[in-house]
Amino acid sequence: xxxxxxxxxxxxxxxxxxxxxxxxxxxxxxxxxxxxxxxxxxxxxxxxxxxxxxxxxxxxxxxxxxxxxxxxxxxxxxxxxxxxxxxxxxxxxxxxxxxxxxxxxxxxxxxxxxxxxxxxxxxxxxxxxxxxxxxxxxxxxxxxxxxxxxxxxxxxxxxxxxxxxxxxxxxxxxxxxxxxxxxxxxxxxxxxxxxxxxxxxxxxxxxxxxxxxxxxxxxxxxxxxxxxxxxxxxxxxxxxxxxxxxxxxxxxxxxxxxxxxxxxxxxxxxxxxxxxxxxxxxxxxxxxxxxxxxxxxxxxxxxxxxxxxxxxxxxxxxxxxxxxxxxxxxxxxxxxxxxxxxxxxxxxxxxxxxxxxxxxxxxxxxxxxxxxxxxxxxxxxxxxxxxxxxxxxxxxxxxxxxxxxxxxxxxxxxxxxxxxxxxxxxxxxxxxxxxxxxxxxxxxxxxxxxxxxxxxxxxxxxxxxxxxxxxxxxxxxxxxxxxxxxxxxxxxxxxxxxxxxxxxxxxxxxxxxxxxxxxxxxxxxxxxxxxxxxxxxxxxxxxxxxxxxxxxxxxxxxxxxxxxxxxxxxxxxxxxxxxxxxxxxxxxxxxxxxxxxxxxxxxxxxxxxxxxxxxxxxxxxxxxxxxxxxxxxxxxxxxxxxxxxxxxxxxxxxxxxxxxxxxxxxxxxxxxxxxxxxxxxxxxxxxxxxxxxxxxxxxxxxxxxxxxxxxxxxxxxxxxxxxxxxxxxxxxxxxxxxxxxxxxxxxxxxxxxxxxxxxxxxxxxxxxx
Numbered sequence: 026x027x028x029x030x031x032x033x034x035x036x037x038x039x040x041x042x043x044x045x046x047x048x049x050x051x052x053x054x055x056x057x058x059x060x061x062x063x064x065x066x067x068x069x070x071x072x073x074x075x076x077x078x079x080x081x082x083x084x085x086x087x088x089x090x091x092x093x094x095x096x097x098x099x100x101x102x103x104x105x106x107x108x109x110x111x112x113x114x115x116x117x118x119x120x121x122x123x124x125x126x127x128x129x130x131x132x133x134x135x136x137x138x139x140x141x142x143x144x145x146x147x148x149x150x151x152x153x154x155x156x157x158x159x160x161x162x163x164x165x166x167x168x169x170x171x172x173x174x175x176x177x178x179x180x181x182x183x184x185x186x187x188x189x190x191x192x193x194x195x196x197x198x199x200x201x202x203x204x205x206x207x208x209x210x211x212x213x214x215x216x217x218x219x220x221x222x223x224x225x226x227x228x229x230x231x232x233x234x235x236x237x238x239x240x241x242x243x244x245x246x247x248x249x250x251x252x253x254x255x256x257x258x259x260x261x262x263x264x265x266x267x268x269x270x271x272x273x274x275x276x277x278x279x280x281x282x283x284x285x286x287x288x289x290x291x292x293x294x295x296x297x298x299x300x301x302x303x304x305x306x307x308x309x310x311x312x313x314x315x316x317x318x319x320x321x322x323x324x325x326x327x328x329x330x331x332x333x334x335x336x337x338x339x340x341x342x343x344x345x346x347x348x349x350x351x352x353x354x355x356x357x358x359x360x361x362x363x364x365x366x367x368x369x370x371x372x373x374x375x376x377x378x379x380x381x382x383x384x385x386x387x388x389x390x391x392x393x394x395x396x397x398x399x400x401x402x403x404x405x406x407x408x409x410x411x412x413x414x415x416x417x418x419x420x421x422x423x424x425x426x427x428x429x430x431x432x433x434x435x436x437x438x439x440x441x442x443x444x445x446x447x448x449x450x451x452x453x454x455x456x457x458x459x460x461x462x463x464x465x466x467x468x469x470x471x472x473x474x475x476x477x478x479x480x481x482x483x484x485x486x487x488x489x490x491x492x493x494x495x496x497x498x499x500x501x502x503x504x505x506x507x508x509x510x511x512x513x514x515x516x517x518x519x520x521x522x523x524x525x526x527x528x529x530x531x532x533x534x535x536x537x538x539x540x541x542x543x544x545x546x547x548x549x550x551x552x553x554x555x556x557x558x559x560x561x562x563x564x565x566x567x568x569x570x571x572x573x574x575x576x577x578x579x580x581x582x583x584x585x586x587x588x589x590x591x592x593x594x595x596x597x598x599x600x601x602x603x604x605x606x607x608x609x610x611x612x613x614x615x616x617x618x619x620x621x622x623x624x625x626x627x628x629x630x631x632x633x634x635x636x637x638x639x640x641x642x643x644x645x646x647x648x649x650x651x652x653x654x655x656x657x658x659x660x661x662x663x664x665x666x667x668x669x670x671x672x673x674x675x676x677x678x679x680x681x682x683x684x685x686x687x688x689x690x691x692x693x694x695x696x697x698x699x700x701x702x703x704x705x706x707x708x709x710x711x712x713x714x715x716x717x718x719x720x721x722x723x724x725x726x727x728x729x730x731x732x733x734x735x736x737x738x739x740x741x742x743x744x745x746x747x748x749x750x751x752x753x754x755x756x757x758x759x760x761x762x763x764x765x766x767x768x769x770x771x772x773x774x775x776x777x778x779x780x781x782x783x784x785x786x787x788x789x790x791x792x793x794x
Contacts, residue, residue: 033673062149069701086148118186135308199332199369203323215315222270229296243550266540272512274386313387356391474760485553502534508548527568529595554740571626640664642748653779682745688714
């Protein structure tokens with residue numbers, strides 16, 4: 026690759042994480058901080074008929090009890106902001122107010138009703154027992170069919186929006202004229218984020234300034250919203266984020282706790298703290314996915330894809346969360362035609378309110394959902410039409426010579442060689458030997474299947490980012506101030522690598538500063554696989570700006586013009602002079618001579634466009650038909666991620682992403698009963714993936730160049746998840762097809778797989794009868 030360097034370096038931050046030296050919100054909350062507790066709705070849908078907190082306010086150790094009425098009395102809006110999209114007919118999506126504390130009605134189990142602050146968590150919980158809460162239960166709305174019990178008057182029929190993309194008329198014509206039309210409906214099950222570290226916040230007053238510390242994915246939006254809500258000058262609000270134990274999109278959003286703890290700290294003039302327990306997280310954290318998709322593919326007589334029509338119905342939950350309306354609409358649409366040369370394509374998404382917890386961004390945010398249904402449909406079409414799944418894709422691929430390629434969704438793919446990556450994956454997976462392995466499994470009474478997914482991802486988030494690089498005096502090195510936020514991805518390591526490449530410093534001479542709205546003026550936060558692609562480019566550009574500013578001073582010191590910087594040795598040289606001056610030495614001299622202005626540079630960059638990571642995942646599974654037990658026997662990935670700045674880090678991200686995508690396919694599923702009660706509210710009931718569920722992953726790279734950013738990279742944070750879901754599902758479908766299962770839906774738990782097999786046997790028996 027012609028852009029930035031590529032070198033595997035072990036993660037700098039792992040030493041402190043693995044030895045218990047990480048500093049998380051709950052580790053650093055101020056000593057003596059008051060504890061916060063939220064009394065949450067025990068039912069999914071009800072009118073509040075009584076709410077009396079007078080006894081709770083008098084309970085021992087209680088400092089504050091807050092209801093919706095108290096927020097209103099304090100002149101504060103009882104609402105949480107969120108993004109509202111335009112609908113297909115040119116109107117606006119339904120935007121019912123989402124209260125911070127329930128007001129008049131509760132709409133999901135776990136909705137906050139009363140906020141209590143006390144000297145201990147035990148005292149807060151005891152006070153909650155004294156709240157007189159009564160309600161008249163209403164019938165809950167739990168499915169995504171339009172109609173049913175009304176949740177919001179602003180959303181007739183419980184429809185949040187209907188949104189479309191592509192060319193409906195062209196897609197309709199293509200399918201009407203197609204030689205073959207294949208239709209399939211698949212479910213994309215709701216899942217939980219279940220990050221290792223639950224959501225946590227503390228808030229305190231520092232004089233007249235409010236400090237909010239939270240484990241999120243970016244501090245600036247929350248700073249603006251908290252200050253605006255409280256009527257404070259933004260300069261009087263500081264938001265910080267320390268180490269974060271997993272985020273995955275779920276921690277991007279605003280939750281009631283952000284506002285309530287800010288209010289309590291200001292009201293009481295004492296520090297307050299809150300950390301969710303696991304069941305509380307499962308009740309109140311935003312969920313992911315939860316949609317049903319019907320895809321129709323049209324093919325000509327030569328089995329070339331000619332048309333694609335897609336209808337999806339998604340569940341937004343009881344209220345609209347921050348980005349919920351854009352996830353299954355705009356973000357989904359970025360890649361809905363996948364890697365295929367099909368211009369006659371159209372998608373429609375209808376989003377429906379239900380009496381369940383909100384659904385929002387989860388690793389991939391719309392792109393895994395789009396690729397899942399398309400790749401399930403392509404595999405289904407291959408089986409129905411009797412053609413090899415790879416061959417069907419090869420006929421449909423956008424060719425390298427068509428790049429840059431404008432898709433039916435209006436996105437511009439700048440590079441990619443999809444057939445090359447797929448062929449490499451097939452060789453590495455030994456697809457040629459698969460039938461022999463299938464026969465060996467059959468000899469043991471097992472079913473074996475191989476599944477393919479060819480994914481493409483669109484990098485999301487702001488295309489601009491700022492970096493500040495400051496050389497520290499006395500030879501200490503440099504500080505880099507960044508606008509992204511690591512949640513365990515290894516940002517500190519790769520950012521240090523980038524600066525080392527430019528300035529020649531050692532990694533231990535560099536400090537990464539993040540998550541502080543005072544020290545960093547603005548930033549785009551972390552999400553959408555943007556961090557290194559955008560922030561890394563900003564670090565490169567800022568480093569160059571710093572060196573450019575130092576060159577005249579270096580020439581003064583060397584006593585010759587035309588100085589240049591050698592990053593290999595971290596020294597300045599000039600033609601015609603044997604004198605060299607090291608970067609650290611020059612920084613010390615500049616500081617001593619009162620030229621500290623030369624030691625800092627700050628620059629905002631804007632990438633030229635999105636990058637589009639893509640690749641081929643091939644999963645191979647074995648199923649015991651007597652028990653339904655599924656094992657993933659082999660897993661192969663060939664990715665085009667452009668220039669990988671740290672291949673070891675990239676591979677780690679791919680491994681983690683596969684675990685989350687395959688985890689959804691194998692085990693994970695949020696379940697509510699008929700009354701809206703969450704049945705999967707602990708790890709005893711919710712099937713988190715474990716290391717033993719997976720084989721070693723076989724990772725390979727077949728990059729193509731991108732010039733959308735100066736690093737030549739395409740992003741990798743969500744790629745593994747996007748490819749894994751359909752690869753595993755298609756492998757399971759391949760294994761079950763011979764026994765009569767025609768549509769296998771996730772998750773493939775032993776009982777569900779066994780049930781599919783038994784139902785297929787019954788159907789075959791009925792047909793024969």
